[in-house]
Amino acid sequence: MIIIEDVNEILRPRLVADSLAEHLEVMPAVVVTGSRQTGKSTLVRELTPGDRRYVSLDDLDAADLARRDPDALVAGRHPVILDEVQREPQLLAAVKRAIDRRRIPGQFLLTGSANLLLMRQVSESLAGRAGYLTLWPMTRRELLGRGCCGEWDMLLGASDDMWLDALAAAPAVPEDWRRLAQVGGMPTPALHLDDASHRAIWFDGYVRTYLERDLLSLSSVASLPDFRRLMRAACLRLGQIVNQAALGRDIGLPQPTVNRHLNLLETSHLLVRVPAFSPNRTKRLIKSPKLYWSDVGVAFHLSGQDEPSGAHLENIVLTDLLAWRDARSAPAEILHWRTTSGEEVDFVIESGDRLLPVEVKPTMRPRLRDTAHLRAFRTEYGARALPGLLLHGGDTIEWLAPDVLAAPWWRVL
Secondary structure, three states, rough: OOOOOOOOOOOOOOOOHHHHHHHHHOEEEEEEOOOOOHHHHHHHHHHOOOEEEEEEOOOOOHHHHHOHHHHHHHHOOEEEEEEEEHOOHHHHHOOOOOOOHHHOOOOEEEEEEEHHHHOOOOOOOOOOEEEEEEEEOOHHHHOOOOOOOOOHHHHHHOHHHHHHHHHHOOOOOOOOHHHHHOOOOOHHHHHOOOHHHHHHHHHHHHHHHHHHHHHHHOOOOOOHHHHHHHHHHHOOOOOEOOOHHHHHHOOOOOOEEEHHHHHHHHOOOEEEEOOOOOOOOOOOOOOOOOEEEEEHHHHHHHHOOOOOOOOHHHHHHHHHHHHHHOOOOOOOEHHHHHHEOEEEEEEEEOOOOEEEEEOOOOOOOOOOHHHHHHHHHHHHHHHEEEEEEEEEEEOOOOEEEEEEEEEEEEHHH
């Protein structure tokens, strides 16, 4: 199955492909959302060849027909792909009517560069008629052609005394995380553009397209320069607790405007807010979300920084976790943990009754002191908490403490 093909004709299968195929066997409609240029159109067209009709709402004639006669656009016996459906949200009502007349699994495959469930213009959620999937930027293993994500299922499913041997035995390719932070996971800059100046041109065009086209189709924005300044300020706060008032003061915008703009970025699948882990036993927790971006390459470009920071490595890990979470059938949550006394863990994976705390450090040589917050989390949550995982930038895998395994990030991702 060809999902992404680079200039050297190396096949790049996508992690979510199996889940998408399974959804199409069950639900009358499947909606694939994600930011622009993650490969949604390529995914749905290559996964479902044959007699499936393809309609893109980027096409002006198709968009005009969707406004004038949406029922005619979705009519017919052949299954149909509706690409970029967020451009004409009222088309979903016609999809609902077509499904109610003739309920067939896989009848409609819809894509959108915005989260339809968060859009105010969308009054029809296709509840009970559609399954929803998110296509995130490519994981590191997808970029390597392996079509998968990190070792999260193994870590959650295997006994912890098997972790070190399992990670050491798995095939792994060492890599400098700084380069991955600069190229990101969008197929074009990550696979096709080796020159930094060429990637900068691509990222500039990507942001301009979003500001001048996609954003205005979602909502009216009074000042695009103000919005771009907020995007840059958000990119300079990767991994930090969201403080909308402070963010607004830094760029001269009122808090309600900051809130609205952040919501638009989240609706567009560009910004990601990681919620706080909430089951509180004895400590006061800070329950505000942390801020990240869906694609670390876009975030690094917008920030204007000369070199990636440890927050960019955190963002790389998060994107892999999100792709893993949204491609699996069993529910899981990706959270963070922070107390008012300053203890914090970058990510907490909650799957069933198990909690896997993950700390990310760019250091080449982690020390025992780096395990303190992971061990504090385990003390707080007892039997529910698995041993802590400390991902670092070096090449040594070892138990730094009896309950904390330190592993190179590239052995897990």
